[in-house]
Structures are given as structure tokens and as C-alpha cells.
Amino acid sequence: MNLTLKIWRQKGPQDKGKMVDYKVSDISEHMSFLEMMDVLNEQLVNSGEEPIAFDHDCREGICGMCSLHINGEAHGPDRGITTCQLHMRMFKDGDTITIEPWRAKAFPVIKDLVVDRTAFERIQQAGGYISVNTSGNTQDANATPISKHAADEAMDAAACIGCGACVASCKNSSAMLFVGAKVSQFALLPQGKVEAADRVRNMVAQMDLEGFGNCTNTGACEVECPKGITLENIARMNRELFKASLLKF
Amino acid sequence: MSVLDPKVPEGPIKDKWTTYKDKINLVNPANKRHIDIIVVGTGLAGGSAAATLAELGYNVKAFAYQDSPRRAHSIAAQGGINAAKNYMGDGDSVYRLFYDTVKGGDYRSREANVYRLAEVSSNIIDQCVAQGVPFARDYGGLLDNRSFGGVLVSRTFYAKGQTGQQLLLGCYSAMNRQIARGKIDMYNRHEMLDVVKIDGKARGIIARNLITGEIERHSAHAVVIATGGYGNVYFLSTNAMGSNATAAWKIHKKGAFFANPCFTQIHPTCIPRSGDYQSKLTLMSESLRNDGRIWVPAKKEDAKAIQEGKLKPTEIAEENRDYYLERRYPAFGNLVPRDVASRAAKERCDAGYGVNATGEAVYLDFAAAIERYGKEQAKIQGIANASKEKITKLGEAVIEAKYGNLFQMYEKIVDENPYKTPMMIYPATHYTMGGIWVDYNLMTTVPGLYCIGEANFSDHGANRLGASALMQGLADGYFVLPYTIGDYLADDIRTGAIPTDTKEFDEVEKEVKDKIDFFINNKGTKSVDHFHKRLGKVMWDKVGMSRNEKGLKEAMAEIKQIREEFWKDVKVPGSANEMNPELEKAGRVADFLELGELFAKDALVRAESCGGHFREESVELEGEQKGEAKRNDKDYAFVSAWEYKGEPADAVLHKEELEFKDIELKQRSYK
Numbered sequence: 031m032n033l034t035l036k037i038w039r040q041k042g043p044q045d046k047g048k049m050v051d052y053k054v055s056d057i058s059e060h061m062s063f064l065e066m067m068d069v070l071n072e073q074l075v076n077s078g079e080e081p082i083a084f085d086h087d088c089r090e091g092i093c094g095m096c097s098l099h100i101n102g103e104a105h106g107p108d109r110g111i112t113t114c115q116l117h118m119r120m121f122k123d124g125d126t127i128t129i130e131p132w133r134a135k136a137f138p139v140i141k142d143l144v145v146d147r148t149a150f151e152r153i154q155q156a157g158g159y160i161s162v163n164t165s166g167n168t169q170d171a172n173a174t175p176i177s178k179h180a181a182d183e184a185m186d187a188a189a190c191i192g193c194g195a196c197v198a199s200c201k202n203s204s205a206m207l208f209v210g211a212k213v214s215q216f217a218l219l220p221q222g223k224v225e226a227a228d229r230v231r232n233m234v235a236q237m238d239l240e241g242f243g244n245c246t247n248t249g250a251c252e253v254e255c256p257k258g259i260t261l262e263n264i265a266r267m268n269r270e271l272f273k274a275s276l277l278k279f
Numbered sequence: 280m281s282v283l284d285p286k287v288p289e290g291p292i293k294d295k296w297t298t299y300k301d302k303i304n305l306v307n308p309a310n311k312r313h314i315d316i317i318v319v320g321t322g323l324a325g326g327s328a329a330a331t332l333a334e335l336g337y338n339v340k341a342f343a344y345q346d347s348p349r350r351a352h353s354i355a356a357q358g359g360i361n362a363a364k365n366y367m368g369d370g371d372s373v374y375r376l377f378y379d380t381v382k383g384g385d386y387r388s389r390e391a392n393v394y395r396l397a398e399v400s401s402n403i404i405d406q407c408v409a410q411g412v413p414f415a416r417d418y419g420g421l422l423d424n425r426s427f428g429g430v431l432v433s434r435t436f437y438a439k440g441q442t443g444q445q446l447l448l449g450c451y452s453a454m455n456r457q458i459a460r461g462k463i464d465m466y467n468r469h470e471m472l473d474v475v476k477i478d479g480k481a482r483g484i485i486a487r488n489l490i491t492g493e494i495e496r497h498s499a500h501a502v503v504i505a506t507g508g509y510g511n512v513y514f515l516s517t518n519a520m521g522s523n524a525t526a527a528w529k530i531h532k533k534g535a536f537f538a539n540p541c542f543t544q545i546h547p548t549c550i551p552r553s554g555d556y557q558s559k560l561t562l563m564s565e566s567l568r569n570d571g572r573i574w575v576p577a578k579k580e581d582a583k584a585i586q587e588g589k590l591k592p593t594e595i596a597e598e599n600r601d602y603y604l605e606r607r608y609p610a611f612g613n614l615v616p617r618d619v620a621s622r623a624a625k626e627r628c629d630a631g632y633g634v635n636a637t638g639e640a641v642y643l644d645f646a647a648a649i650e651r652y653g654k655e656q657a658k659i660q661g662i663a664n665a666s667k668e669k670i671t672k673l674g675e676a677v678i679e680a681k682y683g684n685l686f687q688m689y690e691k692i693v694d695e696n697p698y699k700t701p702m703m704i705y706p707a708t709h710y711t712m713g714g715i716w717v718d719y720n721l722m723t724t725v726p727g728l729y730c731i732g733e734a735n736f737s738d739h740g741a742n743r744l745g746a747s748a749l750m751q752g753l754a755d756g757y758f759v760l761p762y763t764i765g766d767y768l769a770d771d772i773r774t775g776a777i778p779t780d781t782k783e784f785d786e787v788e789k790e791v792k793d794k795i796d797f798f799i800n801n802k803g804t805k806s807v808d809h810f811h812k813r814l815g816k817v818m819w820d821k822v823g824m825s826r827n828e829k830g831l832k833e834a835m836a837e838i839k840q841i842r843e844e845f846w847k848d849v850k851v852p853g854s855a856n857e858m859n860p861e862l863e864k865a866g867r868v869a870d871f872l873e874l875g876e877l878f879a880k881d882a883l884v885r886a887e888s889c890g891g892h893f894r895e896e897s898v899e900l901e902g903e904q905k906g907e908a909k910r911n912d913k914d915y916a917f918v919s920a921w922e923y924k925g926e927p928a929d930a931v932l933h934k935e936e937l938e939f940k941d942i943e944l945k946q947r948s949y950k
Binding site: 041042058059060061062064065068069072074075076078079080081083085086087088089090091092093094095111115117119140141144146147148150151154155156158159160161162163164165166168169170171172175176177178181182184185188189191192215216219221222 | 694861
């Protein structure tokens, strides 16, 4: 198939940036979206132009690196996938495809389609852990039974890949699905309960500091999340925060 | 040729590690804060090491080329992690895990290291649970286990199909805690481009900031390399796009010996290539071979018709199918080890029986399992005289419950419904058992330079068992290196901070900058990928699943040729002082072009077949094992450790003789 691509080009953080049109031809419907981008880049390199910078790595939907806003949707059309799992069979010959970086104040553009997601790192550093040192003398893994339901639910929350699609999809650029997922994983497990109050307070405070917006329950984040993280996690985070506000310490 | 000393402690194997720990030098807590350690790579090995070293009080500087430590390719591991917990009460023990690993590795690993690995495996699970890793549990709330290839017990812990992700997020959370405390300085989007030695010791690295292009100097009292394997030397593999061997290859060029590069794992069940544009290959979990039957058409004309799209697999009658694994290996059938299954698929496809347009695919068929489970369900549910449709429906539901996520992944990529038509699979490069040579302390042949995880060579011999990579990465990082590095650093408590304004740093930085300038100014005519793809093709065709002397010699010459063309004609657009992914790739491919040649040389020297390394000249000629791989313990029970001497072809071989005191050497038989 032959396609017209409208792609955001921006030389660096200070550059104003603009949409630029490109044509690609003979694209196979079996290609992944990023392989189509590879074809375009090879074309650009061969013609002496600078290829388009975009983040990608594992190309199997788990590293969370790829982050394209395609035709106005985070990770493009199709559900439950990352950009690298999107295939060209979702498009038709002659289509025009718009490709932009994640759009959010807290995710400044580094170059072209690459954004800076270190705000997520700082939120995790504020409390996304259980304070336990490595030791060969930790208690036996089976010493504390955990209900299968709690373990499964914690796993569902822990499936977040930190890609940022939730933020990019949200009209408020809210990071509450991302933070809610981490808070939930630990809140559901006995090991995480000890520090639960401090964790939720610190992570939410850092989230606000980074300039992410608030949640207005639109639910776009849940729709676009490649890993099916549910809004329930935001509700749980709010409950945890409320619970923490009632504590003295 | 010299003989290498692995520094294995004396004494019975079960006491070695304990005795060693009792006798090594320690660094007192007050002194640790005066000692800096660089950790390059933040996957399971690097991440766990960085976190643990920081917890102990050392100042850690960690480096990752991605924008977060959480994105290292350990994240993609699906199946699980082994540990000798014996929670199932099925007779597992440290000795059994040790035995299975040595045997699975076809007797080419170091006994003492493997025993230690088995010994600390239990601690890993305890540690991960304490960190909040949500492992699968049964209804009683205790941890669940499953079974993997090559063993007779259930010792694999798992978190759905995302075990690697959950373990890595565990390391990542431990790192985050130390980053917040200021004990780890995290350098994301940074790539190590060389190591700096002072007075023969590793004392720092040169790294490139991938956002600004700035070349930076970082010093430390010890340097740890945890940058994973070199599978991308084949261009196509199950590795991530950015996975590379640059850090490992650069330390090799600075004196670290490279061991067993020819030991590479080709995984049998991957989604086949669909065209020349393909950028990577996707693994389908080994667990599918529990229920899937592997076959190709028995008649060549049928295979040809399928390749041309004129015939469908479901139209081929049962008697015209060749279930070649069941035919050749009746005892193990479709569950033979990875290396055996991969070679058998290649043999059929090379003979012209492959089933997709490229002729490089075989079927993995669930129809028999669907029927079997369907009938079973009909009986359980008391449905008398169930129709064929009903049985299929019931059977498909069972398969969906077991493998639903994998079937969905397959359908997304291939656009075919694997419940209705057999999956197509083909082997792909997955893991590299070879790597930087390390002694029992995980130290390379350069003092103060350590190598852990997939990047080193030590534990998997010539073939790695499923669910053992995660175990080894975390064992090295959480429980081995933090002890062994202290023994070395105990001599450095009075050294003080290592300055970076010295001639040693000047020299290495100049080398790095010169190379970058060369790429930017070369203005050739061909892209980096052009050369990488050519290298990959030579590697796959001649140094892939089946190797022979003639092919290996040709491969060495061809790789050298591609390398020479690369340096003349490579084209890197953009500039050095900005984010420039083409420039990053150029440096990585330059190193693969050298590593590939050493790889072929190593395969040439090892004129035996063992594990993932199959030499056509070394096969059983008669008896029950006729046509199978023939290991040669008399001449090749050693580790090949290569010393860099300029051109890869000039590398000098050093041998570490392997002794098997606790396990008897036997031929593996799956007949």
C-alpha cells in the first residue's frame, strides 16, 4: 500500500517544531507500524536526510519504550496493544496517517517523536518500592500466605509498562492511572501494607509537583492502556490517600 | 596458549561458597561510602547488583541506554524463574538443580559456579516476594510452580506470562529506593563506549549522553558490566532492537577474555520471518510444546503447494503429515530440548518441506489437543454423543484457558486464527551462553572489572535450560557479586576518589571521539542497517544452527569483507552533538562486525557438537544415536577464552579445563 505520513519534526527541546509530509510506498500489510517507520527512515538516510527519531526497543509490547500518537490515539487504532504491536493491516492503501509524540506538559519533547518521561521515574522514586534490603536471610517466601485473588489483582496492576499512554490520552494529562497502578499493587499485598500511607502520600505529592493534571473520570486512559489497567486502580489510590489522611503518621 | 585459573575455592562442592564467604576480606560500612562502583546495564543482573551494592553503602553509578532502568530487555522474559525450593515435595534439591543445569548445558559449564547458583536460588524467591513481586499463587495462598523442559520436577515460579517484567520491576523498585537516598546516581539514556584502565585496573568508563551527544568521563574503584548478550549479531533475534555487545566487546579489546562465543541458543518456537523488512523475531513460549504437535507435509509436492498458497494445512490428510520429532525422538517427542528441536526443524526446511512463502516454517498444531480436551470435557460435563462441533468448542475453551494470551499475540502478528489453522513457527536466535570470561569471583581477566548476567559465560555451558536466565541474573546481582567485589575493594579503602583529569582518561576519550567523528564525516553511501543485515545473513547461514569447517572459514572471510566495506562506505546522517540513533547503531554494528568473526573462529576451533553448537563433522555414525550430535569430552572439555590481539582472526586461545568431580559425563539421549 501507498501512504502519506504527516509527522511531527522538532530538532530539539527549544525548537518550535512542525508537521512534515512524507510518502512511503509498497508497504506490506504484514509489517508492524514501526517497521513501516524503519522503511521511511532507510529512505531518508539514503536520500541524505536525517531520519525521524522515535523511541522503541523490545518490539514485543513489554518494555514500554514506544510512544506514538497515531491519528489522534495513543498507540494508534486497535486496543490492548503498544505501537510496536500495531500492524499495517489496520490501514488502507492511500491513507494519510498523522504521527505525533505524546502530548503532555510533564513530557517535554526531546527530539521529533521522542519525549522525556523522567517525571515517571521521580514519582516511582518517591515511594514506588517496599523498603527491604537484599539479604540471604529474608523470611521464607511461603511464610506469609497471600490470597490468590489479592495476588492476581496485584499482578493485574503490576502489568503497567510505564509507557505514558494514559497521560497522553487524558485531556488533563493526568498520571493517575499510572500512579494508581503502582499504589494498588503494593496496597493489595501484605508486604506493601507497612508503608502504604507514606507511599501514597509521597507518590501523589510528587505527581502533582511534576505538573500532571487531575482526574475527571473521563476514562480515556483505561481505553488506551495497552495493558488493560482499570480505573478501579485510581479509585483504590483515592481510598488509600483518604485512609492515609486520617492517620496521625 | 595458557591455562586459565578460575580461582575456585578448595573443599567439597557443597561447602565451597560458605567457606569462601567466611574467609574473604570485608569492607567496613564507614569505608564503603568512600568507594565508587560503576554498573553498566540495568536488567536483572545490573539492576539487582546496583541496588544491593547501594544498600551496602557503596556509591553506585548506574547506566542504561533506555530512558529508564525498567526497560532493559530482561523485561521480556515470559516463562519463569527456577529455584530449588521443593515446595511441591517432588524431590527437588540444590543438587538436582545443579545436576539438571550442568547436564542441560551439555557438560560445558563450571561445576562450582553452577552449584553456587543452585544454592542461592531459594534466596532469590524469598527476596522477590519481600519486594512485592506478585508471583502466581494457589488457593491456599502459597506459591505455585510449573514445569519446564529438561527436568523432572516442578521448580519454576512465575508471574503470569510476564515473570521477567515482574522481577525486573522488583529490582527497579529497589534501585528507586537507593536513587531517592542518593546512593545510586542513575544515568538514563547513556551508553558506555569504553572502559578506562589505570595501572592495569578498571577505574572508569567513557559514556555518551544519548540526548546531548556529550562524551562524559566517569571514574570508580570497580566497574561492573551487565549489558546482556550478543544475539543481535544475527540482526534478527528475539532481543530488543537496542540490545548490543558494545560494552562487552570494548572490555574485550581492553584485555577481558571472551569465552565460548559460539555457544548461542536458537529457540525453536518463534514466529517466522514474513519479509525482508522484518526488524525482529517474536518468541512463542516453550510451554506450547506441551500440547502442540510439530509437523511438515510428508510429500514435497504438498509442501510446494503450501508455499505457493495453493493448499491449506487443514487439507492435508493425517497420513501425509510428517510429525518428525515424534518420528525421530519417540521418548521425548515434541518436548525434546531447544537445541534438538531447532535443528530438526531446520533439517526439514532445508530438505524443502518448509511451509510458508519463504519455505522457513513448520507447523505447531493444536487440533489433536483440542479434540482430546474436548472429548475429556464432554465426558466430565456428562454430554453423551457430543457432536464434532461441540467437542471442538469445548476443547478450544481449554486451550484458551491455558495459552489464550499467546494465541492472541500470534493472531495479532500473523493475522491467522491458530485455533482453526496450525501455527507456523521457526527457530530464532534467543540467548547467548557465551560471553566475557569470569572467574569464581565474577571478575574478568582485568582486575576490578566484573561481568554478570547474560554478558558473562559461566553457568549455562553450551545450552541454557528454560527459566534459568532470570535465576542467574539475579543470583549474580543480589547474592554473589556483592560479596566477591568486597574482597577486591578491601584493598581500595585508602585510595580516595579516582580523578578523571588524567592521561588515561584523555587517551580513551580521544579514541571514542575519533571514532564518532569518523562516522559523522565518512559520508558513505550505505546505511548502518545495510551492513548489519548482511552480517546477519552470513551468521545465520554459516554460523547458525548447523556449522561446518568450510562454511565457517567462508564466514570469517565474508565478515571481514563486510567489515572493510563498512568502514569505507557507511553513511551516518546528522551530527555528533545531538540525539542521533543512526550514530548509536553505527558503533554497535562496528563491534558486531568484529565479534561475528571471532564467533565463527570459535565455532571452527570447537570441532565437536555440544548443546547449541552443532558441527556437521561431529555426529554419531551408527547405532541408536545415528545422526545425532556427538560431543567429544576427550579433546574439548574446556572453556575457550579468547584474548584480543588486533584482528579477530588473530585472537589467541586460552583454555580453562573443565573438571567434573561431582557429576559423571554422559551422552544426552532423547530417543
